[in-house]
Amino acid sequence: MTMRPIFIRGGRVIDPSRGTDATGDLLLRNGKIEAQGPGLGRPDDAEIIEAAGRVVAPGLIDLHVHLREPGQEDVETVATGAMAAAAGGFSAVCAMPNTDPVTDNQAAVGFIVSQAQRAGKARVYPIGAISLGQQGQQLAEFGELVGAGAVAVSDDGKPVVSSHLMRTALEYARTFGIPVADHCEDPTLAAGGAMHEGLVSTRLGLKGVPAAAEEIMVARDIVLAELTGGHVHLCHMSTRGSVELIRRAKDKGLRVTAEACPHHFTLTHEAAEGYNTNAKMNPPLREPEDREAIRQGLRDGTIDVICTDHAPHHYDAKEREFDDAPNGIIGLETALGLGLTELVHGGLLDLPTLVARMSTMPAKIFRLPGGTLAPGSAGDVVIIDPDVPWTVDPMAFYSKSRNTPFGGRHLRGRADVTIVRGQVVFRRAG
Amino acid sequence: MSLGKDLVGLEPLSAEQIRLILDTAEPFKEVSERPIKKVPALRGKTIVNLFFEASTRTRISFEFAEKRLSADTVNVASAGSSVSKGETLVDTARNLEAMRIDMVVIRHGASGAAQFLGQRIRSNVINAGDGKHEHPTQGLLDMLTLRDRFKRIEGLKVAICGDILHSRVARSNIWGLLKLGAEVGVCGPASLLPRNVHELGVTVLPRIEDAIQWADALNVLRLQLERMQGGFLPSLREYNRVFGVTSDRLAKAPKDLLILHPGPMNRGVEIDSDVADGPHSVILPQVTNGVAIRMAVLYLLAGGSPDWAHQAGGAE
Numbered sequence: 023m024t025m026r027p028i029f030i031r032g033g034r035v036i037d038p039s040r041g042t043d044a045t046g047d048l049l050l051r052n053g054k055i056e057a058q059g060p061g062l063g064r065p066d067d068a069e070i071i072e073a074a075g076r077v078v079a080p081g082l083i084d085l086h087v088h089l090r091e092p093g094q095e096d097v098e099t100v101a102t103g104a105m106a107a108a109a110g111g112f113s114a115v116c117a118m119p120n121t122d123p124v125t126d127n128q129a130a131v132g133f134i135v136s137q138a139q140r141a142g143k144a145r146v147y148p149i150g151a152i153s154l155g156q157q158g159q160q161l162a163e164f165g166e167l168v169g170a171g172a173v174a175v176s177d178d179g180k181p182v183v184s185s186h187l188m189r190t191a192l193e194y195a196r197t198f199g200i201p202v203a204d205h206c207e208d209p210t211l212a213a214g215g216a217m218h219e220g221l222v223s224t225r226l227g228l229k230g231v232p233a234a235a236e237e238i239m240v241a242r243d244i245v246l247a248e249l250t251g252g253h254v255h256l257c258h259m260s261t262r263g264s265v266e267l268i269r270r271a272k273d274k275g276l277r278v279t280a281e282a283c284p285h286h287f288t289l290t291h292e293a294a295e296g297y298n299t300n301a302k303m304n305p306p307l308r309e310p311e312d313r314e315a316i317r318q319g320l321r322d323g324t325i326d327v328i329c330t331d332h333a334p335h336h337y338d339a340k341e342r343e344f345d346d347a348p349n350g351i352i353g354l355e356t357a358l359g360l361g362l363t364e365l366v367h368g369g370l371l372d373l374p375t376l377v378a379r380m381s382t383m384p385a386k387i388f389r390l391p392g393g394t395l396a397p398g399s400a401g402d403v404v405i406i407d408p409d410v411p412w413t414v415d416p417m418a419f420y421s422k423s424r425n426t427p428f429g430g431r432h433l434r435g436r437a438d439v440t441i442v443r444g445q446v447v448f449r450r451a452g
Numbered sequence: 453m454s455l456g457k458d459l460v461g462l463e464p465l466s467a468e469q470i471r472l473i474l475d476t477a478e479p480f481k482e483v484s485e486r487p488i489k490k491v492p493a494l495r496g497k498t499i500v501n502l503f504f505e506a507s508t509r510t511r512i513s514f515e516f517a518e519k520r521l522s523a524d525t526v527n528v529a530s531a532g533s534s535v536s537k538g539e540t541l542v543d544t545a546r547n548l549e550a551m552r553i554d555m556v557v558i559r560h561g562a563s564g565a566a567q568f569l570g571q572r573i574r575s576n577v578i579n580a581g582d583g584k585h586e587h588p589t590q591g592l593l594d595m596l597t598l599r600d601r602f603k604r605i606e607g608l609k610v611a612i613c614g615d616i617l618h619s620r621v622a623r624s625n626i627w628g629l630l631k632l633g634a635e636v637g638v639c640g641p642a643s644l645l646p647r648n649v650h651e652l653g654v655t656v657l658p659r660i661e662d663a664i665q666w667a668d669a670l671n672v673l674r675l676q677l678e679r680m681q682g683g684f685l686p687s688l689r690e691y692n693r694v695f696g697v698t699s700d701r702l703a704k705a706p707k708d709l710l711i712l713h714p715g716p717m718n719r720g721v722e723i724d725s726d727v728a729d730g731p732h733s734v735i736l737p738q739v740t741n742g743v744a745i746r747m748a749v750l751y752l753l754a755g756g757s758p759d760w761a762h763q764a765g766g767a768e
Contacts, residue, residue, distance in 0.1 A: 224646035225463070227563035227585030227623060232647075297564030341542055343562035345583065 025445055027051040029064045033073025033405065037080060038378035039394035048078055050401040053444035058395050069446075071439060073405055079377045080393050081113020081144075081402035081440060082358060083384035085203075085281055086178070086257060086329035088350070089115075089146065091137060092130075093122025098334040098422050100137035100146055103354070106332075106421035107144035108448035110354040111437025113392055113402035114145035115332075119156070120179035126151035126162040131170035143447045144440070145402070147173040147390065152191045152202065158183050161194060168198045173388050176203035178257055181239055183209055188243065192252025201255040201279065201387065206239035206264070207231075207305070216345050218291040218306040226297065228344060233261040233312065236305055240264045244271040247278050255387060256280040258331050260305035262315035269324045279387045280319070281329040284353060284360035285427065287316045293427055299340040299347035300427040303333065320379055321370055327384045328376075330357045334423030355419050356428050362408055362435030373408060401444030408435040455752050458570035458577040461586035462627040470628055474596050476748035476758050477741070483520055484743055493751050494523035497554045502544070503580070504530040504560040509715055509739065510580050510590070514557050517746035523555075541565060542572055549573045555753065558582070563620075576753040584618050590714050591624030593745040595632065597738045598669060601710055606633035611663035613697065614673030614722050615644045617684075621714045625671060626652055639663035640695065643684045660695045664702060669710035672697050675722045688721050698724045708732050715739070 030048040035058060037043075047062040048055065064070065089103035098106075100117070107115045117134055119125030125134065131148045138146035150167030154160045156177045164175055175195060182188040182204055191202045212235040217223050219230020240256055244267060247254040259265065259282050271278040285303065290310050293301035301307055319325035333350025340347050361380060365371040371379070381404075385393025391400035414431045416424040440448040455469055462470065483491055499518050503511050511527070518525045539547075541560070548556060555576040558566050563583030570577035581587040599605055610629055616622045616638045629636050630653050638649060639657040650656050657663040663670060679685050692698075702709060711723075711733045719725045728735060752758070 219647050221648040221651050224648055224652070225623075227583050227620060229584075230647060297567060338540070338542075342540055343560070343568060344564045345562045 025053070027056070027065050027068040028071060028441060028444060028446070029062070029068040030071045030073050030078050030403070030405065031064070033076050033078035035078045035395065036374050036377050037395040038374050038382040039080070040396060042395065043374050048395060048403065050403065050441065050444040053401045055395050055397055055399050055401055057397055071405065076438065077373060077406040077408050079404050079406060080381045080395055081404045081442065082111045082380045083390060083392060084112050084115040084330050084332070084354065084357070085327060085384045085388055087115045087117055087332040087354065088120065088334065089117045090334055091121065092133065096422070097336050100134060101141035101143070102420065102422045103332070104138060104141045104143035104146055106354040106419060108440045108442070109420045109437070110356070111358045111404040111406060111440055112144050112354060113404065113440060113442045114147060114390060115354070116147045116149050116173060116388060118176060118178045119149050119151040124151050124156050125149070126154050126156070128163070128166040128170035131167055131172045135171040144442060147171065147388070149174045149176050149203065151175065152177045152182060153187060156180055158187060161187070161190060164194055164198055164200070168200060172200070173390060174201045174203050174255065176205070176257065178203060178205045181205050181207040181209060185242060185246065189246050189250055192246055192250040192254060196250070196252050199389065201253040203255040203257050204239065204243050205257050206236050206243065208235045208238045211235035211238070215306070217294050217302065218308045220291055220309055222291045222294060226294065231306055233263055233308065236261050237263040237267060240267050244268070244276060244278055247271070247276045248274070251277065253277040253279070258283050258286070258305055258329065259316065259319070259325060260286045260308050260312060262312045265315040265319040265324055268319070272324060279326045280324065281327045282316045282320060282325045283329060283331045284357045284364070285351060287313060287320065288360050288364050289313070289427065297344040298427065299342070299344055300351060300425055302344060302347050302349055303331070303351055304349040317365070317370055320365065321375070326379070326387060328357065328361055328379045330354055334421060335425045337424055340425050351426050352419070352421050352423050353426070354421060356414055356426060356433070358406065359412065359414070359433035359436045360428070363433045366408070367434050401441060403441040404437050405439040406435065407438050410435060412436060457753070458566070459588055459749055459753060460566045460570055460577065460579045462588045462591050462624045462631070463586065465631070467631045470592070470595070470631055472758055473592055473745065473748050473752065474599060476752055477596055477744040480747040480751070481741070481744040483747070484740070489520050490522055491520065492522045493756060494518070494521035494754055497523045497754055498552070499523045499525045499555040499557065499750070500548055500553050501525060501527045502556055502558045503528065504558070505581070507559050507580070509742070510559065513739070513742040514580060514746050516743050517750055520743070521747055521750055523750070541568065545569050545573045549575060555750065578749060578753065581620050583620065585620055586624045587620040588624050589742065589746050589749060590621050591628040592749070593738055593742040594625055594671060594712055594714070595628050596741045596745055597712060597734050598710070600737065600741070601734065602668070605629065608634040609637065609666055609668045610634050610671060611637035611639050611657060611667035611669070612671045612673065613639045613660060613663055613695070615675055615679060616640050616649060616673070617644045617646045618676060618679070619673050621673060626654055637663055637666055641685065644679070660697065660701060661704070664705045664709065667709060668707070669712060670697060671712040671714070672723045674714065674716060675718055677718070692721050696722060696724060697727050699726045699730065702727060710734055712738060
């Protein structure tokens with residue numbers, strides 16, 4: 023297949039992988055980055071994208087999404103999720119295996135790969151299950167999962183309760199050079215919990231999940247990373263104690279990486295007031311001190327990456343009693359806007375650090391293509407208007423679902439163009 | 453001043469609104485003492501009592517209140533209804549609304565269910581207990597009973613004893629009493645106290661002996677027997693030995709304490725029979741006041757003027 027080269031002219035080119043932050047041009051050809059620098063020559067056949075006043079960065083990569091296919095195609099599919107990702111500036115997402123049936127074998131992994139190819143939007147990398155059926159009993163066949171295209175393993179949605187299973191997963195994953203991503207939750211402390219355990223849960227009369235439920239498993243996983251030398255990736259960190267534990271583990275040089283979600287650096291448990299089920303997720307929204315610790319962790323690198331934990335649900339699943347509503351919110355189309363608004367315009371991170379947290383570091387941690395604008399690398403690019411004010415309108419989402427607590431929120435900055443494999447997969451109208 | 457459309461809890465109410473309900477209940481007390489216990493205040497109004505949880509006293513109390521105000525009432529219990537066929541709360545609500553009802557009294561196991569319903573239908577919604585959140589009419593009848601005996605709420609020291617963590621009665625009492633200027637203590641094993649409870653403005657009393665020394669009145673909560681399975685407590689026997697309200701313990705009080713209990717009682721667990729049946733127990737007057745409080749709430753939410761309550765109640 024021949025495709026036109028793309029010449030992106032005069033943008034602020036940010037590439038944390040090489041420490042670049044300068045005005046210049048970027049040329050993509052044959053699905054790759056061909057050249058980058060000021061005053062590049064423009065090939066006659068190239069499509070020109072003017073980027074003056076905008077940011078040109080490696081495409082964003084989300085290590086943690088739920089695309090619901092197979093099993094719940096009424097709330098999201100690989101195709102709609104990949105389109106929502108592209109509209110959010112993501113050139114790649116990693117799909118968690120808690121599908122129905124569970125992505126615990128090579129055929130299931132291959133199905134997601136082929137659905138993503140058919141969609142032709144953002145890249146979709148499957149994450150395989152740690153255990154068969156995510157039952158926490160028997161290891162899945164990591165070798166075959168990786169052979170079919172899985173980039174990591176996780177039982178996300180559920181914790182790995184057995185420390186023995188987590189240990190063997192970390193050891194066995196070393197053979198294939200993949201991280202083990204863990205959903206950290208002590209199930210006995212979290213049982214029946216609907217939100218963070220604190221003053222708000224006390225007032226609302228909802229069973230709370232204490233921060234300790236997460237921190238106990240974070241501490242265990244760190245100990246097991248030390249024991250095994252394996253790479254543990256800690257999913258959706260939400261508490262101050264977790265950030266402190268990870269900081270100490272990194273000081274010791276352990277192979278521990280961590281991610282945090284925009285809702286955890288933006289909101290607190292107060293958002294659940296009025297029994298707002300769009301503020302119900304697991305881990306729950308925590309206290310202002312926790313939110314601040316997540317922000318500081320993102321600033322100093324204790325938290326390596328920002329992920330969305332994009333979790334689509336049908337509107338009537340959320341239209342019910344708080345205790346009975348499912349956990350999770352969608353995030354692909356708001357993550358960049360929240361990162362820019364809360365962290366960059368909020369003065370906590372500079373733009374290159376945000377790009378590192380949303381692109382370069384995710385690529386590095388899961389060993390994915392992209393995350394860089396180095397010549398010869400994947401032609402995955404996002405063009406960002408970092409200042410444009412906009413209002414979140416869930417009805418305008420490309421995702422099939424609308425479950426977000428950010429509807430009506432005023433944000434500053436979003437993606438205008440997303441390029442994957444050297445082809446424009448999303449271009450904002452107007 | 454009005455109560456707004458719904459009564460979902462005492463937390464959202466002002467002190468004036470709570471006093472309005474208590475004052476409006478006064479003339480309605482007398483209705484229940486008449487040979488013909490009926491006034492026409494809610495004639496033509498349709499009320500659905502929607503009980504998703506088992507309840508005897510609260511449901512009957514509401515039903516008497518409704519009937520004594522001449523409303524037309526329908527009782528729906530979850531067993532045998534569309535709810536047991538998997539209908540969602542929002543669909544149940546819309547179907548009731550389609551039958552053009554005026555008020556819904558709801559008891560539900562999920563915290564927030566009354567508010568959820570109130571936000572989705574035009575009818576008035578009265579919370580008859582939602583999960584572990586609030587039971588506002590119970591809080592109000594407790595306060596009316598305290599006011600009957602002490603002639604005031606302000607400055608009273610009321611200790612709520614038992615399973616505060618899972619208690620909607622505790623939460624409604626805490627909000628209502630604090631708003632009217634009482635001091636509130638909570639007493640129970642630490643495993644049954646909610647996180648950050650002191651931040652609500654209450655005094656935490658670690659031992660029942662502390663509560664007895666401190667309080668003017670004890671509101672003794674029912675201990676749910678399933679708490680043992682939940683691992684919150686070792687045994688009923690030990691609970692009675694450590695936290696039971698007994699006459700021996702009360703004998704050491706610096707003054708006579710008024711004893712309240714929202715019922716149903718576990719005699720010999722949280723409260724001994726000689727206390728429950730003793731001279732300072734107001735457990736049955738609470739039940740009597742419950743009907744008057746519920747009549748007042750129904751009357752006010754239906755748009756009744758407090759100035760006319762005496763006439764509505766037919767008092768001289």
